[in-house]
Amino acid sequence: MTDPHDLSAILNPLNEAQREAVTAPLGPMLVLAGAGSGKTRVLTHRIVWLIQAQDASPHGILAVTFTNKAAGEMRGRVEQLLGIPGGGLWIGTFHGIAHRLLRLHWREAGLPQGFQILDSEDQQRLIKKLIKAQNLDENRWVPREVQWFINSNKDEGHRPASLKDNNDPTRHQLIKLYAEYETACARAGVVDFAELLLRAFEVWRDNASLLAHYRRRFRHVLIDEFQDTNAIQYAWMKLLVGSEGYPFAVGDDDQSIYRWRGARVENLQQFRRDFPTSKLYRLEQNYRSTGAILAAANGLISNNTGRLGKNLWTSGERGDPIRLYAAFNERDEAEFVSHRIRDWVAHGGQRREIAILYRSNAQSRVFEEAFMSGRIPYKVYGGLRFFERAEIKDALAYLRLVSNRNDDQSFERVVNLPTRGIGAKSLDTVREYAKGAGSSLWDAAAACISGQGSLGPKAASALSGFMQLIERLAHEVSQLVLHEKVDHVLQGSGLIEHYKKDKQDRGEARVENLDELVSAARGFTPEGVESELPPLEAFLAHAVLESGEGQADAWEDCVQMMTLHTAKGLEFPMVFLCGMEDGLFPHQRSLNDIDGLEEERRLCYVGMTRAMKQLFLTYAEQRRLHGVDSYGMQSRFIKEVPDDLIEEIRPRIQVTRPVAVSRLRSEESAAPGMRLGGRVRHRKFGEGVILNFEGNGSTARVEVNFEHQGSKWMMVEYLEPM
DNA sequence: AAATCAACGCTTTTT
DNA sequence: GCGTTGATTT
Numbered sequence: 005m006t007d008p009h010d011l012s013a014i015l016n017p018l019n020e021a022q023r024e025a026v027t028a029p030l031g032p033m034l035v036l037a038g039a040g041s042g043k044t045r046v047l048t049h050r051i052v053w054l055i056q057a058q059d060a061s062p063h064g065i066l067a068v069t070f071t072n073k074a075a076g077e078m079r080g081r082v083e084q085l086l087g088i089p090g091g092g093l094w095i096g097t098f099h100g101i102a103h104r105l106l107r108l109h110w111r112e113a114g115l116p117q118g119f120q121i122l123d124s125e126d127q128q129r130l131i132k133k134l135i136k137a138q139n140l141d142e143n144r145w146v147p148r149e150v151q152w153f154i155n156s157n158k159d160e161g162h163r164p165a166s167l168k169d170n171n172d173p174t175r176h177q178l179i180k181l182y183a184e185y186e187t188a189c190a191r192a193g194v195v196d197f198a199e200l201l202l203r204a205f206e207v208w209r210d211n212a213s214l215l216a217h218y219r220r221r222f223r224h225v226l227i228d229e230f231q232d233t234n235a236i237q238y239a240w241m242k243l244l245v246g247s248e249g250y251p252f253a254v255g256d257d258d259q260s261i262y263r264w265r266g267a268r269v270e271n272l273q274q275f276r277r278d279f280p281t282s283k284l285y286r287l288e289q290n291y292r293s294t295g296a297i298l299a300a301a302n303g304l305i306s307n308n309t310g311r312l313g314k315n316l317w318t319s320g321e322r323g324d325p326i327r328l329y330a331a332f333n334e335r336d337e338a339e340f341v342s343h344r345i346r347d348w349v350a351h352g353g354q355r356r357e358i359a360i361l362y363r364s365n366a367q368s369r370v371f372e373e374a375f376m377s378g379r380i381p382y383k384v385y386g387g388l389r390f391f392e393r394a395e396i397k398d399a400l401a402y403l404r405l406v407s408n409r410n411d412d413q414s415f416e417r418v419v420n421l422p423t424r425g426i427g428a429k430s431l432d433t434v435r436e437y438a439k440g441a442g443s444s445l446w447d448a449a450a451a452c453i454s455g456q457g458s459l460g461p462k463a464a465s466a467l468s469g470f471m472q473l474i475e476r477l478a479h480e481v482s483q484l485v486l487h488e489k490v491d492h493v494l495q496g497s498g499l500i501e502h503y504k505k506d507k508q509d510r511g512e513a514r515v516e517n518l519d520e521l522v523s524a525a526r527g528f529t530p531e532g533v534e535s536e537l538p539p540l541e542a543f544l545a546h547a548v549l550e551s552g553e554g555q556a557d558a559w560e561d562c563v564q565m566m567t568l569h570t571a572k573g574l575e576f577p578m579v580f581l582c583g584m585e586d587g588l589f590p591h592q593r594s595l596n597d598i599d600g601l602e603e604e605r606r607l608c609y610v611g612m613t614r615a616m617k618q619l620f621l622t623y624a625e626q627r628r629l630h631g632v633d634s635y636g637m638q639s640r641f642i643k644e645v646p647d648d649l650i651e652e653i654r655p656r657i658q659v660t661r662p663v664a665v666s667r668l669r670s671e672e673s674a675a676p677g678m679r680l681g682g683r684v685r686h687r688k689f690g691e692g693v694i695l696n697f698e699g700n701g702s703t704a705r706v707e708v709n710f711e712h713q714g715s716k717w718m719m720v721e722y723l724e725p726m
Numbered sequence: 727a728a729a730t731c732a733a734c735g736c737t738t739t740t741t
Numbered sequence: 742g743c744g745t746t747g748a749t750t751t
Contacts, residue, residue, distance in 0.1 A: 103741095262739075264737085363738075364736085366736075366737090369743095548741085551741080567737090567738065567739090570739080588737095593737065630743090
């Protein structure tokens with residue numbers, strides 16, 4: 005047993021800056037933590053320090069993160085340091101904590117006790133349905149955009165009633181849809197993700213005694229990734245902290261990459277204004293990357309304006325230079341990466357130490373093809389997760405209906421799946437009736453069967469069959485344990501049969517996933533507030549909130565492939581930043597406004613700082629994009645890395661390339677430095693890249709893609725190589 | 727109700 | 742160019 009007041013275990017592993025932050029006197033604190041500077045360590049050690057040095061009760065500490073993964077890691081490390089399970093400690097995601105509060109205070113929040121959660125796909129379906137029900141033109145009222153309107157307003161704390169239409173008919177209609185959406189959610193007893201946060205905020209704002217209780221309880225509020233907080237998360241934090249609490253915010257403005265989904269970097273500065281007594285700490289010593297990598301990242305990010313200011317440094321060695329490879333096309337790029345991976349493995353490295361990072365998911369395909377033919381095991385991150393798969397959502401819809409007949413989304417999803425003769429027309433009748441009666445689809449269906457509304461006898465019997473099925477399942481399942489419930493509903497629903505008929509490959513995988521769902525139910529243990537709910541309801545809520553990476557993935561030694569966004573928070577000995585071309589990265593749609601461009605730059609910064617030992621930047625001079633070949637310029641970000649840090653790798657000769665290239669190659673003596681993809685300068689048009697070539701000697705003409713003027717054909721003599 | 731076809735659109739993602 | 746989706750066909 006360790007002496008509870010021996011703090012050496014907590015403090016010894018820290019550097020001075022970290023120790024200062026961890027042991028800072030109680031009060032509002034903001035920690036600017038650079039990439040790889042030990043941010044999680046400071047957060048976890050602070051928690052333990054509060055408990056062991058300040059005698060804070062674990063009960064009085066709230067720690068909030070954005071992802072379940074981060075929350076899990078934090079809890080694990082705290083428990084490891086404490087040497088005991090950190091029961092009583094509230095560590096969770098914003099949404100998880102909000103969910104917990106709403107389960108505890110569903111009455112005050114005006115929610116039904118068994119409310120369920122809508123994921124974004126469900127939300128979009130519902131919105132689409134509402135738009136259709138209004139007979140609005142779906143081209144004018146795009147569900148995605150309406151969804152964005154609703155969510156961003158919720159993120160900002162706005163209810164439909166508080167929104168002004170400013171005599172703008174479009175806005176007026178959007179607000180109306182928002183209001184209708186709210187009504188529909190209330191009737192079905194469901195809340196979406198943004199609603200969790202807003203509702204949790206409102207329940208405190210509108211219940212003084214409840215708020216007072218939580219203010220008294222949670223004196224210590226620690227928030228991770230503070231630069232990613234949105235308006236409602238910030239407001240919620242501020243409300244809880246009040247004037248007595250001790251907020252401990254950790255973030256990095258240079259790693260703010262989620263502005264597009266409502267994150268407000270400004271919250272870092274706002275924090276300083278709202279808590280004028282707050283102390284600011286900086287963690288700038290990096291333990292992850294070599295000096296060269298850090299210098300490159302610093303050089304890049306220094307091009308951004310309005311930074312809070314931070315310079316990462318390391319006491320480690322400078323290491324290898326950043327390597328830049330100009331590929332002919334995207335396949336050559338992938339080949340190059342493959343070669344480097346083989347070299348790494350041949351020298352004793354592991355594949356899991358390598359990350360391929362790209363701006364957009366579509367870029368993974370070419371790499372996958374190359375790795376597949378090169379027999380290099382890889383894993384692509386991103387894409388659908390387990391609980392988001394169609395068949396799983398179908399199964400969950402059955403379970404939700406069994407649990408709550410008024411869940412209209414689920415009703416619509418499975419009423420005719422597998423097909424049982426309930427067509428669009430019959431459903432219209434039911435919908436119409438529900439609309440008139442202001443009831444759920446289930447109740448409307450019951451009414452229609454019993455002769456109200458115009459439903460054909462055939463449809464009525466089919467519908468009645470479905471409803472009896474659900475009632476029967478609900479009855480049969482009532483005494484079973486969770487996984488038996490799931491299993492039984494799956495069997496009874498006919499979903500398994502339905503998917504077995506599916507085209508071999510796909511259908512098989514789907515049935516396997518459904519089996520996996522039963523296993524997931526078997527392995528499910530409700531935690532904390534979840535145990536207040538019946539197991540099935542707890543399981544359903546859990547499934548939405550933690551749609552989870554496929555839990556059990558055989559840990560084969562794989563090259564890791566993911567987008568730059570996904571890579572945040574991770575580190576790898578060897579990193580490839582691929583597709584470094586203007587238009588791809590920075591992305592075309594971010595080129596126009598300076599804020600967008602700066603966010604792209606931060607994204608690049610995040611990518612570079614993932615690398616521990618080796619960093620490669622690659623780009624393709626020619627890339628097939630959306631089916632057409634295009635010629636790009638190398639990313640402006642490459643030029644923002646100090647020259648002396650970069651070592652350019654010349655393309656290998658044996659690469660198959662267009663005939664024109666070899667023709668141009670033969671002209672190199674006549675026009676030194678002129679090659680396809682080479683950079684040239686024109687007196688009037690500025691800089692560009694050579695796209696194409698014809699003729700030879702003094703009659704040679706080239707097509708040049710100029711940075712600003714577009715592409716033009718011209719004589720070589722007017723160009724100078726760069 | 728399945729199958730086939732044309733249209734579309736195409737960053738980034740967590741909860 | 743590809744995968745998804747909605748509409749139309751049989």
